[in-house]
Amino acid sequence: MKRYDILIVDDEQRYATMLANRLTLRGLTCQVRYDGRTAIDIVETDFFAWVILDLRLPDCYGVEVLTQIKAISPETKVIILTGHGTEQDRKQCLALGAHAFVNKPLDIGRMIAIMEQDKA
Amino acid sequence: MDKLKANLKSLYPHFHRQSDEHLNPYYTFQDYRQIWGVGIFFLMATALMPLIAMTLICYQLVNQSIDTESLLRAERLASNSRRAVTFFLEERLAALTFTVNEMGYERLTDPSRLEEVLRNLKLGFGGLTDLSVIDDSGTQVAYAGPFNLEGKDYSRQPWFIECQRHNACVSEIFSGYRDVPHIVVAVKSMQPEGRFFVLRATLETERLIQTLSSYKTGEHTDIFLTNREGVMQTPSRFYEGKLNRLTIPLPTYSDHTEALIASDPQGQPIVMGYAFIDTKIAPTSFVLMVVKKKAGMMKVWLDLRSNINWLLIVSAVVIALVVFLTSSFMVNKMFDADREKARTMVAAEQNCQLASIGQLAAGVAHEINNPLALINETAGYVKDLFTIKEQYRDDPELIEHIDSIIETVERCGTITRQLLGFSRRFDVQIQPINLEKMVSDVINFHKKEAEYRDIAIHVDIPATVPLIETDRGKLQQIILNLVSNAFQATDNGGRLAIRADLNGTEHVRLTIRDNGCGISEEHLNKIFEPFFTTKKEGKGTGLGLSITYGLVKKLHGDITVQSKQGKGTTFVVTLPIHTEKGFNA
Numbered sequence: 001m002k003r004y005d006i007l008i009v010d011d012e013q014r015y016a017t018m019l020a021n022r023l024t025l026r027g028l029t030c031q032v033r034y035d036g037r038t039a040i041d042i043v044e045t046d047f048f049a050w051v052i053l054d055l056r057l058p059d060c061y062g063v064e065v066l067t068q069i070k071a072i073s074p075e076t077k078v079i080i081l082t083g084h085g086t087e088q089d090r091k092q093c094l095a096l097g098a099h100a101f102v103n104k105p106l107d108i109g110r111m112i113a114i115m116e117q118d119k120a
Numbered sequence: 121m122d123k124l125k126a127n128l129k130s131l132y133p134h135f136h137r138q139s140d141e142h143l144n145p146y147y148t149f150q151d152y153r154q155i156w157g158v159g160i161f162f163l164m165a166t167a168l169m170p171l172i173a174m175t176l177i178c179y180q181l182v183n184q185s186i187d188t189e190s191l192l193r194a195e196r197l198a199s200n201s202r203r204a205v206t207f208f209l210e211e212r213l214a215a216l217t218f219t220v221n222e223m224g225y226e227r228l229t230d231p232s233r234l235e236e237v238l239r240n241l242k243l244g245f246g247g248l249t250d251l252s253v254i255d256d257s258g259t260q261v262a263y264a265g266p267f268n269l270e271g272k273d274y275s276r277q278p279w280f281i282e283c284q285r286h287n288a289c290v291s292e293i294f295s296g297y298r299d300v301p302h303i304v305v306a307v308k309s310m311q312p313e314g315r316f317f318v319l320r321a322t323l324e325t326e327r328l329i330q331t332l333s334s335y336k337t338g339e340h341t342d343i344f345l346t347n348r349e350g351v352m353q354t355p356s357r358f359y360e361g362k363l364n365r366l367t368i369p370l371p372t373y374s375d376h377t378e379a380l381i382a383s384d385p386q387g388q389p390i391v392m393g394y395a396f397i398d399t400k401i402a403p404t405s406f407v408l409m410v411v412k413k414k415a416g417m418m419k420v421w422l423d424l425r426s427n428i429n430w431l432l433i434v435s436a437v438v439i440a441l442v443v444f445l446t447s448s449f450m451v452n453k454m455f456d457a458d459r460e461k462a463r464t465m466v467a468a469e470q471n472c473q474l475a476s477i478g479q480l481a482a483g484v485a486h487e488i489n490n491p492l493a494l495i496n497e498t499a500g501y502v503k504d505l506f507t508i509k510e511q512y513r514d515d516p517e518l519i520e521h522i523d524s525i526i527e528t529v530e531r532c533g534t535i536t537r538q539l540l541g542f543s544r545r546f547d548v549q550i551q552p553i554n555l556e557k558m559v560s561d562v563i564n565f566h567k568k569e570a571e572y573r574d575i576a577i578h579v580d581i582p583a584t585v586p587l588i589e590t591d592r593g594k595l596q597q598i599i600l601n602l603v604s605n606a607f608q609a610t611d612n613g614g615r616l617a618i619r620a621d622l623n624g625t626e627h628v629r630l631t632i633r634d635n636g637c638g639i640s641e642e643h644l645n646k647i648f649e650p651f652f653t654t655k656k657e658g659k660g661t662g663l664g665l666s667i668t669y670g671l672v673k674k675l676h677g678d679i680t681v682q683s684k685q686g687k688g689t690t691f692v693v694t695l696p697i698h699t700e701k702g703f704n705a
Contacts, residue, residue: 012490018497025504083489084540104489105496105533 002046004029009039009065010054010081019052022108036060040068048076050099050115055082055089063092070097079114081106133448135455146462149454156451163443168436175432182421187381190391190417195379198393198410201335201343202377205397205408208328212248212305212321213288213401215241220309220319228253228319234264247327249302254280254318265322267298274320279304283318288402293325293345293353301325307401329354332408340416346370347405348396359384359411368392370407381414389414481650485539492532499525539650539663550699552587553595555620555628562599563618566607573612581620588628589699594671601668602632602691609636609689627694635688644683675699 005028010016013034020030031048033039036057043051051069055062066078080093083104090101100114135152149155219237220228227233238251250265258275274280279291283306291304306320332343332354345353350366361367367385371378371394379393393410503522506512559579563570570577606616615635623629639647639654646652648669653662672679676696683689 012494015490015494015497018494018501022497022501022504025501025508083493083536084486086540103533103537104493105529106493107530108500 004031004046004048005050006030007039007042007048007051008032009034009036009051009057009062011035011056011058012054019106026112034058036062036065039065040072043069043072043076047073051076051078052081052111053078053098055080055085055093063089063096066093066096066098077118079111081111130452130456131445131449133452135451143459143462143466146465148458148461152451152455155454156447159447159451160443163447164440167439167443171432171435171439175428178428179425182424186418186421190412190414191379191381191393193417194391194393194410194412195377196393197335197337197341197343198379198395198408199377201332201410202395202397202408204331204335205328205345205406206399208331209290209305209397209404210399210401212245212323213290213307213399215245216305216307216319216321217288217401220307220317225253225309225311225317228317229262231262231264234262238264241321247324249322249324252320254306254320256316256318261317277304279306279320280318282402283308284316286402290399290402290404290406292347292351292405303328305402325354335410338412338416340413342411343409345397345406345408348373348407353406356409356411358413366409368411384411384413391417481539485536488532489536492529492536496526496529496533499529535663550589551592552589553592554587555585555630556581558592558596559599559618559620562596562603565600566603569607570616573607573610573614575607575610575613576615578615578617579619580617585620585622585628586697588695588697590675590695594675595695598668598671598675598693599630599632601664602693605664605691606632606634606636606689609638610634611636623694626698627696630693630695631690632693633688633690638685638687638689639681639683640685644681647681648679 006020006023008016008020008023008030010019010032011034013032016032016034020032023030031042031046033042036059039051039053039057053062053065053069057065062080062082066080069076069078074097077099078097079100079102080089080098081102081104082089085101085103093101099118102111102114133153133156135156144150219241223233223237228237234251234253238248241248241251250263250267252260252264253262254260254274258273258277258280260272260274279289282289282291288307289305293301293303295301296304302325303323304320305323306318308316308318310316328345332345335343342357342359344356344359346366347353348370350370352360352364352366356366359367368382368390371380371392373396374394375396375398377393377395379391382390382392384390391412391414395408397404397406397408499522503519503526506515506518506522512518556579559581563577563579566577569575603616603618610616617631617633619631619633621629621631643652643654647665650666651662652666669679672693672695676699678694680692680694681689682692
């Protein structure tokens with residue numbers, strides 16, 4: 001089982017790659033997946049400290065992925081990163097164990113702050 | 121009182137004052153005056169026609185019955201007077217007949233006996249002036265009475281000739297030798313030797329005239345006798361002309377009493393009853409005439425007709441008034457309902473526009489957010505490359521450009537989030553809110569700015585304003601938006617007033633008034649539309665008021681605005697005091 005810092009799950013490939021690049025530049029190890037199925041697959045084989053998860057995925061809704069990830073790997077912390085999150089989504093995700101709920105466009109400084117805060 | 125005033129007002133037609141032309145396409149009927157006019161016309165026609173028809177029929181019937189009735193009355197009067205005249209003459213003829221037959225020639229020619237007979241007849245009948253006995257040669261042989269005309273020859277007198285032919289005679293009224301109007305009645309009696317003699321009596325006409333007069337009824341009735349040539353026999357009030365001639369045409373002979381309608385010399389209609397008088401014993405030349413002026417008999421009818429006319433006029437006026445008021449009331453109500461409908465349609469159209477703009481905005485927000493996020497990350501990554509790899513770290517111009525991109529993206533991101541907020545359906549959490557507390561919380565946000573800009577804030581929320589059940593967050597945002605707006609519109613040293621009061625029993629009205637720059641009339645009806653802003657580019661999104669509008673609607677409230685350019689703006693938010701829990705706005 002490999003250990004990574006972050007798994008990025010987002011159907012917009014260029015966005016996910018760009019975000020991974022930025023995080024990699026900051027010394028974090030990243031994996032990228034573009035749909036819910038493969039994301040769950042990799043969580044089953046490898047360990048991720050953080051998952052950055054979009055709610056709108058081509059094959060399923062992000063909330064289902066969140067539930068499954070928390071079931072497979074409860075220690076993994078999930079940050080929901082979405083462009084269209086409603087208040088209702090936020091509440092639901094937090095109730096299901098999401099660590100934070102962040103809207104796009106992302107302020108990367110804030111993301112890092114969330115992670116740093118948790119570490120400390 | 122006000123209700124009464126309103127009701128009275130609704131009786132007066134106000135539907136032709138159409139000032140709000142933008143409503144016109146939504147009216148069901150375009151010409152309410154025409155509807156009103158046609159309605160009044162038909163109602164009046166149906167109400168008044170039978171009334172007028174009835175009146176005319178009544179006129180005709182009464183006219184007919186008056187004719188019939190007056191003919192009948194004239195005929196009856198003529199018949200009665202005829203009987204009286206006939207009886208007057210027959211009675212006297214019978215008395216003379218009795219006397220000649222009873223007394224015989226010998227005894228009657230004895231002057232003292234004749235005097236006695238005259239006395240007795242005067243006692244019995246009255247009205248006799250004298251008696252005389254005339255032999256068959258026409259010579260008077262005996263006389264009793266005031267004028268002794270013994271030996272006078274009557275053989276050429278028409279009555280004597282008449283008497284020879286029929287056994288008795290009645291003369292016309294004439295003045296004779298004495299110039300006193302009188303009638304001569306005479307009866308012939310046969311003597312055994314085949315000769316005859318005549319007993320003649322002179323009758324005063326006074327009695328006959330009195331008898332006729334006693335039948336006169338009313339002002340316009342005239343009863344008199346003429347002979348068959350139209351020469352007056354007794355005086356007439358109205359129809360006696362020159363040389364004692366009758367001025368109206370003499371009717372043709374009939375053996376019955378008759379009545380007819382004719383005209384007098386002035387052309388006025390008269391009703392005439394007449395009878396040609398004959399006694400059983402002797403014929404006469406008298407014609408009895410009863411003449412009534414129709415105008416006199418019409419008086420009762422004319423009175424009645426004037427009453428009917430008044431009734432007709434009053435009814436027509438009352439009907440016209442009622443029809444006018446009812447029509448005005450109905451058409452007013454119809455017009456009001458139609459106008460209300462048209463207003464609702466216009467409002468619905470506006471709401472619909474706003475809603476569709478909201479949906480469009482949401483779609484745009486969704487579609488733009490992803491590219492924005494990508495631009496953000498790409499720019500971020502480029503920046504990362506420059507800053508983290510140290511190679512370009514010292515080129516501040518590049519960093520500045522990239523920061524500018526990221527900043528712009530951030531601003532766009534704010535817009536998309538607001539757009540989403542505008543269109544999205546949020547759960548509403550209902551809780552009791554103290555409006556005064558909430559307003560003072562909101563004011564606190566702006567306290568520093570108000571002090572700095574010297575803006576006076578007056579809050580007047582009386583204790584009578586109850587707690588209102590509504591969503592705290594939304595209400596806070598509404599007040600915040602409106603207060604921020606007011607601050608932006610107000611110059612330094614300006615004034616802001618926030619008031620609340622009860623509007624009816626079910627609503628609270630919150631008024632936020634500033635004395636700032638105001639909104640021009642052309643902008644006023646657009647200010648709730650998304651993206652509408654008068655601020656400089658980049659300074660405002662144009663979403664603040666449209667979001668506020670959406671929030672107020674979600675709280676089942678209403679928001680209106682009044683403004684005068686240069687004087688200030690007033691926003692009025694009306695919110696229900698009670699809101700059902702669990703409703704989904």
